[in-house]
Amino acid sequence: MSSPASTSPSESTVSKDLATPRWLEPFALLGPAGIWLGLMLVIPALLIFELSLVPGIRPGEVVNPSGLENYFQIFREDVYRQVVWRSLGFALGTTAICLALGFPVAYFIAQMVPKKWRNLVLVGFVLPLWTSSLLRSYAWITILRPTGVLNSFLTSLGLPALDILNRPPAVFIGMSYSLLPYMVLILYASLEKLDRRLLEAAADLGANPLQSFWKVTVPQSLPGIAAGCLLVFITGLGDFIDPELLGGASSMTMARLIYNQFLGVTRNWGFGSALSMMIVLAVSLAIALLLKYGDRSSANL
Amino acid sequence: MSQTAMQNRRTTADTGFDVELREVFKFYGSEPAVRGIDLNIRKGEFFSILGPSGCGKTTTLRMIAGFESPSAGDLLIQGVGMNQTPPYRRPVNTVFQSYALFNHLTVAENVAFGLRLKKRSRREIEERVAESLKLVKMEKFSNRLPAQLSGGQQQRVALARALVNRPAVLLLDEPLGALDLKLRKEMQVELASLHRELGLTFVMVTHDQEEALSLSDRIGVMNQGKLEQVDTPDCIYEQPLTPFVADFIGDTNLFNGKIEGYHPNMLWVTTDRGLKMAVRPCDRGNAPTSGRVTVCVRPEKIGFSETQPTNSQVNWYEGRLRNVMYLGTHVHCQVQLQSGDYMTVRLPNNPAGIPAMDSLVYVYWPYQDCLALTSDLA
Numbered sequence: 168m169s170s171p172a173s174t175s176p177s178e179s180t181v182s183k184d185l186a187t188p189r190w191l192e193p194f195a196l197l198g199p200a201g202i203w204l205g206l207m208l209v210i211p212a213l214l215i216f217e218l219s220l221v222p223g224i225r226p227g228e229v230v231n232p233s234g235l236e237n238y239f240q241i242f243r244e245d246v247y248r249q250v251v252w253r254s255l256g257f258a259l260g261t262t263a264i265c266l267a268l269g270f271p272v273a274y275f276i277a278q279m280v281p282k283k284w285r286n287l288v289l290v291g292f293v294l295p296l297w298t299s300s301l302l303r304s305y306a307w308i309t310i311l312r313p314t315g316v317l318n319s320f321l322t323s324l325g326l327p328a329l330d331i332l333n334r335p336p337a338v339f340i341g342m343s344y345s346l347l348p349y350m351v352l353i354l355y356a357s358l359e360k361l362d363r364r365l366l367e368a369a370a371d372l373g374a375n376p377l378q379s380f381w382k383v384t385v386p387q388s389l390p391g392i393a394a395g396c397l398l399v400f401i402t403g404l405g406d407f408i409d410p411e412l413l414g415g416a417s418s419m420t421m422a423r424l425i426y427n428q429f430l431g432v433t434r435n436w437g438f439g440s441a442l443s444m445m446i447v448l449a450v451s452l453a454i455a456l457l458l459k460y461g462d463r464s465s466a467n468l
Numbered sequence: 469m470s471q472t473a474m475q476n477r478r479t480t481a482d483t484g485f486d487v488e489l490r491e492v493f494k495f496y497g498s499e500p501a502v503r504g505i506d507l508n509i510r511k512g513e514f515f516s517i518l519g520p521s522g523c524g525k526t527t528t529l530r531m532i533a534g535f536e537s538p539s540a541g542d543l544l545i546q547g548v549g550m551n552q553t554p555p556y557r558r559p560v561n562t563v564f565q566s567y568a569l570f571n572h573l574t575v576a577e578n579v580a581f582g583l584r585l586k587k588r589s590r591r592e593i594e595e596r597v598a599e600s601l602k603l604v605k606m607e608k609f610s611n612r613l614p615a616q617l618s619g620g621q622q623q624r625v626a627l628a629r630a631l632v633n634r635p636a637v638l639l640l641d642e643p644l645g646a647l648d649l650k651l652r653k654e655m656q657v658e659l660a661s662l663h664r665e666l667g668l669t670f671v672m673v674t675h676d677q678e679e680a681l682s683l684s685d686r687i688g689v690m691n692q693g694k695l696e697q698v699d700t701p702d703c704i705y706e707q708p709l710t711p712f713v714a715d716f717i718g719d720t721n722l723f724n725g726k727i728e729g730y731h732p733n734m735l736w737v738t739t740d741r742g743l744k745m746a747v748r749p750c751d752r753g754n755a756p757t758s759g760r761v762t763v764c765v766r767p768e769k770i771g772f773s774e775t776q777p778t779n780s781q782v783n784w785y786e787g788r789l790r791n792v793m794y795l796g797t798h799v800h801c802q803v804q805l806q807s808g809d810y811m812t813v814r815l816p817n818n819p820a821g822i823p824a825m826d827s828l829v830y831v832y833w834p835y836q837d838c839l840a841l842t843s844d845l846a
Contacts, residue, residue: 367535368568370555372582372633378556382581386572 212447219440226436237441247424251445254421257335257410258403261342265350265399266392268343273354274384277361289355293348300345304412307341308332311413333415341409346402350395357391358384393457401450421446485547486511486637486669487532492541494527501527503693504541509637514663514670516680519690520716526641528690529673533639534558546636561630565642567622569614575601575625576610582633600632601625603662620651631666640672644679656683677717681705689713707752711762711841719800721770721811723763724843730757735840737763741807745783746835761840767814769837772801774823777832784832787811789825803831 218224220232222240241247276288295303310316311332318328331337361384369379385392407422414420421442428439487509494502502524509515517525530536531543534555543550550558561582569578576597583593601607604624614622623643630638643659644652660683663670674680680687681701688698689712697709708714715722725739735747735757747763749755771777777784790810791802799822801813813831815822823829 362568364564364566364568365570367533367555368562368564368570369581370535371533371560371562372629373556373585374581375554375556378585382585383570386570389572 215440215443218436219444221437223435224437225434237438238445240438241441241445250419250421250424253418254404255449257338257342257406257418257420258400260339261346261403262396262399264339264343265347266396269347269350269354269395270392273351273358276351277355277358278363285359289352292351295344296348300408301412303345304341304408307337307344307413311337311340332413333417335414335418337413337415338410338418341413342403342406345406345409346399349402350399353395353398354388354391357388357394361387393460397453397457400453404446404449484511485509486513486545487515487671488542488544488547489528489531490542490544492528492531492538492543494524494531494536495539500693502531502538505695507688507695507698509669509671510685512667512669514660514672514683514685516672516674516684516687517690518674518677518680518687518716521675523690524693525673525675525690529562529639529641529671532637532671533560533562559636560639561633561635562639562641563623563626563630563643565645567614567626569622569625569629571614573613574610575606575612575614575617578614578625579610579629579632581629586633596632597628600628603631603665604628604658619646620655623647623655627662631662631668635668637669637671640670642674643672645674645676652679659683681717689716691716707750707839708764708841709750709752711764711843714762714764714839714841719767719812719814721765721767723765723809724760725763726760727756727758727840734835735761737761737840739763739807739809741809743785743805743807743809745838747838747840748836749840756840756842760843762843763838763840765811765833765838767800767812769833770811770813771832772803772813772815773830773832774827776830779832782832782834783838784830786828786830789823789827789829792822792825803829805831 217230217232219237220234221230222233222236224230241251272292276285276292280288308315311329312318313328313330313332315332322328331340365383365387366379369383370376374382405422406420407426410418410420411423425439425442425446427433428435428442485508487507489505489507492502492505492507493500505528517528519525527536531538532545534550534553538551545559570581573581579597579600580593583596588596597610598607601610604627606621606624606628609617609621609625614625617625623646627643640659644655647655656679659670663683672680672683681704684701686698686700687704689696689704691712697704697713699707699709704713704717708717711722714720723737723739723741723743723745725737725743725745727735728738728744729736733749735749736744737747738744745763747761749757771782776786785805785807787803787805789801790804793800793802796817798817799815801815801822803811803813805811811831
C-alpha cells in the first residue's frame with residue numbers, strides 16, 4: 168500500500184523533467200515513418216495516378232491528363248483482359264496452394280513439435296527465403312525443363328515425361344515455393360497461440376477431432392489465415408520473376424506487362440501506370456474484404 | 469491393454485455408481501501423478517476431490533473426462549469401461565477452470581455447441597439453450613461475445629454450456645477458483661441449488677477446503693497421488709484418518725508423540741516435548757494402540773482461561789499469550805506452552821475477554837476432543 172503512494176510523486180516529477188508536450192508525442196512517434204512514406208509512397212503513387220490519365224505518353228513528353236482512356240484500354244482489348252484474369256488466377260491459385268500446403272505444416276510445428284525444436288524447424292522452413300529469388304527460379308528451370316531433374320527421375324521410373332516448363336503449372340510451382348514460407352510463418356504465429364483448452368472443451372462437448380478442427384481450430388486461426396492469404400495474394404499479384412522465367416511467352420502477367428510499358432520495347436508509361444493502379448485497386452479490395460469479414464474474429468484476438 | 473478393454477466391456481452391470489475408479493494409476497514418464505486410486509462415486513452425489521496443488525486431483529478429473537488415459541487400472545462411467553473411450557464419446561461434460569469459452573462464438577452459440585454437434589433440431593436447440601441460460605441467469609446475455617463478459621458471467625456460461633447437454637456426470641475443475649471471494653460465495657450457493665434441482669452427479673476438484681466442506685455430499689482428500697480419506701464433510705473434519713487430512717482441513721494443533729498407556733476408549737500419550745495428555749483413540753480404521761502417533765486438537769475445541777482449570781477430566785497446560793489475530797467473526801490466539809509448543813486457540817469475537825499480551829494463561833480441552841492418528845513419521 169505504501170510503496171505506490173511513495174513512488175507516484177516521483178513519477179510525476181520525472182514526466183515533468185522530460186518536458187515533452189503531450190500533443191507533440193504522436194508527431195514525434197509517427198514523423199519519421201510518415202515523412203518516409205509520404206516521399207517514397209504517397210507522392211509517387213499520386214504521380215503514377217496522374218500518368219495513368221495520359222494516353223500513350225512516352226518518356227520525355229509533357230504530362231497532360233486527359234481521361235480514363237488507358238483504363239478503358241485494359242478492358243477493351245481481349246489480350247489485356249486475359250492478362251488481368253491470368254494474373255488474378257496465378258495469385259489466387261498460389262494463395263490456395265500455399266494455404267493447403269502451409270496450414271498442415273504450421274499446425275504441425277505449432278502444436279506437435281516440442282517447444283525447444285520449434286524455432287529450428289521454423290528456420291528450416293524459412294531457409295529458402297535466404298537465397299535470391301532469381302536463383303530459386305533458375306533452380307526450378309533446371310528441375311522442370313524437358314531434360315531436367317524431374318523428367319530424368321520420371322523416365323528412370325518408366326513414367327512419361329512432363330512438359331510443364333513455360334506453362335502455367337511451372338508458374339504455380341515457382342510462386343508457391345517462393346511464398347509458402349511467408350504463409351507458414353504467419354499461420355504459425357496464429358496457430359501457436361491456439362488455446363489447446365478450447366480443443367479439449369470441444370472434445371468434451373462431443374466434437375470428434377475433425378469437427379474440432381473445423382469448428383474451433385479454423386475459426387480461431389481465421390485472422391492468421393486471412394493475413395497469410397492476403398500477404399501471399401498481394402505478393403503473388405506483383406510477382407514478376409517467376410512468371411517471367413518459368414511461365415514462358417504464354418504466361419504474360421500484369422507485372423510483366425507493366426515492366427514492358429516502362430522499360431521494355433512497348434514504352435507506354437500512361438498505360439503502364441493504369442495497369443499499376445489496377446493492381447493497387449485489386450489489393451485494396453482484398454484488404455477491404457479482410458477488414459470487413461475478418462473483423463469479428465480479429466476483434467477477439 | 470486389450471485384455472482390460474475386454475473386461476471393461478463385460479462389466480456393464482448397473483452398480484449404482486456413476487463413476488468408478490479401480491486401482492487407477494497415472495504416470496508421466498516415470499513420475500507418478502496418481503498412485504492407485506479406488507473410488508466409487510454414487511449417482512446424484514456431489515463429490516469433491518480436495519487436495520493441495522500437485523496432489524493429482526486434476527489429473528484424476530481429466531482421466532474421468534477422457535483427456536488423460538489411466539496408465540493402469542480401470543475407469544468406469546455408469547458401469548461402462550471408459551479406458552479407451554475418447555472424451556467426445558463420454559457421457560460427461562466439464563466446466564473448465566479457465567472456462568475455455570469459444571471466443572469466436574456468442575454466448576448462445578457457445579451453449580448450443582454440444583447440441584449442434586448432436587444434430588438436434590433447430591427448435592430443440594433454441595429451447596434448451598434458452599432454458600439453460602435461464603438456469604444460470606444469463607438469458608439476457610445470449611448475443612454477447614465471451615470477451616464482453618465478466619469472469620463470473622463467463623463462469624455461468626461455462627456452466628450452462630456443460631449442463632445443456634444433460635450429462636450423466638458434470639465435472640467441475642476448480643470452477644470458482646478465479647472468482648473473488650464474494651462472487652465465489654454467491655456461486656457456491658448457486659452450485660448447491662443447481663445440484664439439488666438437477667439431481668446430477670457432480671464431481672468437483674478444488675483446493676479450497678471450505679468450498680468442499682460446504683458443497684459436497686462426500687469429499688475425497690488427495691495427497692501425493694493417493695486418496696487419504698473419502699468421507700462426508702463432517703467425518704472428514706471431526707474424524708480425520710491421517711495427520712495430513714487433519715492438518716489440511718481446517719486449522720489444527722498437531723503434537724507428535726508416543727502412546728504410553730492404553731484403555732478401550734482412552735490413550736495416554738507423551739509428546740516429544742514432554743506434554744502428557746489423555747486422548748480419544750480413532751474409532752475407525754486400524755486405530756493405533758501403541759507406537760508413535762500424532763495428536764490433533766481443533767482450535768475451537770480448546771478452552772482458555774486465566775485461572776487454573778479445576779476439572780481433572782481435561783488436559784490442561786500453562787502457557788503465555790504470544791499473539792492475537794483478529795479475524796472478524798472470531799479471534800485466533802497463539803499460546804506458547806511451557807514445553808515450547810505453540811497452540812492456536814479460537815475464541816469468539818469478544819475483545820474485552822482477551823488478557824494482556826505475554827500474560828499467564830491456561831488452555832484446556834476434554835480428552836474426547838482430541839484424536840490420536842497413526843503418525844506419518846512412524
